[in-house]
Amino acid sequence: MELLSGLGGGFLVALTPANIAYCFVGALIGTLIGVLPGIGPLATIAMLLPLTYHVDPVAALIMLSGIFYGAQYGGSTTSILVNLPGESSSVITCLDGYQLARQGKAGTALSVAAVGSLVAGTIGTLAIALFAPALIHVAEKFGPAEYCALMILGLIAAVVLAKGSVLNAVAMVVLGVLIGLVGSDPGSGTQRFTFGIFELSDGIDFVPIAMGLFGVAEIIVNLEQRHDQRQGIAAITSLWPSREDIRRSVAPMLRGTALGSVLGTLPGGGPTLAAFSSYAIEKRISTKPERFGKGAVEGVAGPESANNAAAQTSFIPMLALGIPSNAVMALMIGAMMLQGIQPGPDVMIKRPDLFWGMIASMWIGNLMLVVINLPMVGLWVKLLNVPYRYLYPSILVFCCIGSYSLQASTFHLFMLAGFSLLGYVFIKLGLEAAPFLLGLVLGPQLEEYFRRAMQLSRGDPMVFLQRPISLSLLILTAVLLAVVVVPSIARAREDTFREA
Amino acid sequence: MTQAGLTRRQALFSVLVSGVALPSWPLLAEEAWPSRMIKLIVPSAAGLPTDVHARIIAETLGERLGQRVLVENKPGATGNIGMQAAALAPPDGYNFAFVIATYITSNPFTFKRLLYDVEKDFVPVAMLSKAGFTYIVREGLGVKSVADLTAYIKANPGKLSVANIAPGSLAHLSFEVYLRSFGGKVEMVPYRTGAQVMQDLWGGQVDLYPGPVGSTRQVQANGKARALAITTIERHPSLPNVPTMAEQGFPGYDYFGWYGVMAPKNTPPAIVERLNREIATIVTSQQYRERMIGLGAIPGDALTPERFLALYREEAARFGPLIRSMNIVVE
Structure with a gap:
């Protein structure tokens, strides 16, 4: 009953004409910046912050959150069309989405991604409304040991993700972890691998790495071909998914949504881990795992639903506890503080209009996003018909703007150039960038939580086994590892790849 | 060569003459300032508490001065990146640094090497608040x-x-x-x-x-x-x-962080004075006090550049030896 009256009140707030307008503006801006590679919600919200000073706090937060989840919708577009992930959570969409586009099925991939995001957004919002208080207790049970076990599980899952040899995948994960260690030591502040360059002391930013490894490296490879043609892009066959595609997408969407809803509530877990795990699960349980990486529609439906569900539920720790689960949420808390609202566990009670109004607006926003995005699918697909000699310079310019805008410094442009070169070498050597990126994102967190857990237990490693959640996650990891490593299964795995 | 020397002498001469013959020169400059947007470099990421404090003062200052005060976030390396950018910015009265105690009283002792020098690169404008x-x-x-x-x-x-x-x-x-x-x-x-x-x-x-x-x-x-x-x-x-x-049971125990504004060295003193007066007016207002209390801070008390300078020198003298004895070193 409390839920119904809360939601009812929320819709009363969210459905005022002004708030509908703010919601729409947010969703629209979010879609646009999601589509533009490199310009993420973080930079956009930071730039728009001054505009919100004189707006009603609820309206301001409705608009800012619209930008955040709108960007999740738009982010898949460039991943699919030009192999360019705008943020870490859409990296995995590149794997099969771009392959689908190359087979002339860009429309299918785009609409599956949009519908998957709607399903996930709707269910994720419902999850916030229903379970916010309960999920908070789960998040509180997650101490450093549990996070550490979760990161180990994620890294092992990255090995399962890989197309080729296990050894290559392990090597790429380890390389990613090593690059992730660049920066200040989390304990002492001692500089590691920074060569005295201050810009490196907070680590290497993810954006230029992802754009370099995927987008720009792909451009270099394409330009090696003599003709003004991208490597084997087929003519566009269909704009909409076939009945077969839809049938294959439903279950991955629902699984991805469930996974994303849970992982999103963990501060720091978030959309990236959700997308990667969803892909790993879909590939694992598929009867034809060899199709993954070659244009499997499940490989788009699952992760896209997962990252959007996680994006929705990542509002739970922010709204219910005042704890930001990522940099964008930290910015939203800043926006609340600028409005004179102290975030924390009492926001739900003291400002029910804000809490429920935002939840209701997310529902409306998700609906708007599908209305904005589905008709655009045809338009986006036409982009593929633009001659490559016009397309690739624009992609390069956007990558440069995105990198430069991180800190308004040329340093990130050099990073972009360096990692583009590395990405080219990876492609030439047949190495995969996805496990590398997951290692890069999760490695530093693994180290941080491992060291903290060990210090809190005063050096007793049993802490990982004594805590039930941590133990369960580690057992799951062991099972996964066994599946990959046990010789008979590994041989069978190689066979499937040889057949493919 | 000769001509360049002459030009420089002429320039020097004209400055001297204008300074002597027109005693109201600083006042004229002051009246003209600000004629365009002012940049406030914040060595912290957008949305964090430091940034929230910076945006509050930027907004109220902008209203008082009739020119936009743009917050430019330059995070990284515990303030090093932003402080370096501010130190290198032209000292023309249109670039200022938003500083917190850590950059001024801790970093010089915790970092083996800094990208800025508090005494050589900056002059104090005013303290904003204490937390x-x-x-x-x-x-x-x-x-x-x-x-x-x-x-x-x-x-x-x-x-x-x-x-x-x-x-x-x-x-x-x-x-x-x-x-x-x-x-x-x-x-x-x-x-x-x-x-x-x-x-x-x-x-x-x-x-x-x-x-x-x-x-x-x-x-x-x-x-x-x-x-x-x-x-x-x-x-x-x-x-x-x-x-x-x-x-x-700990008499005299008083530890706090603080927020303040500094200017690149050689910023015209008249402009520093004017900005200081504007900030002092804002900081002593009831409205500012209420916003600060909401954020867990209180308005600052070192409201002239001189008192601000004395305060951070005292704080540095208090914390420097403590940090050294604790052996905290960031390379």
């Missing part, structure tokens, strides 16, 4: 006062886990002073963000958090944590029930 810290324990620990805490640490050396966000931060330093007063031993556990600490404090993972006053109400709201003391000499209006350290 103290509270010592918060998890409820399950059974500690209800500083006396209890001292007894607990003495009885269980090394057992208490203390969350430490940044080695050498003022919260850390103040707690170290408390520990040294009775030779207490605890386990300092590094954390990256206050949010991580809150989660672990509520989950019973970590025992104590020397954290900002501004987040104290949030940490206590669900009844799983308790603030034992505040580190400033006076209680804070937002936490009337949290006693000071001084009230609990």
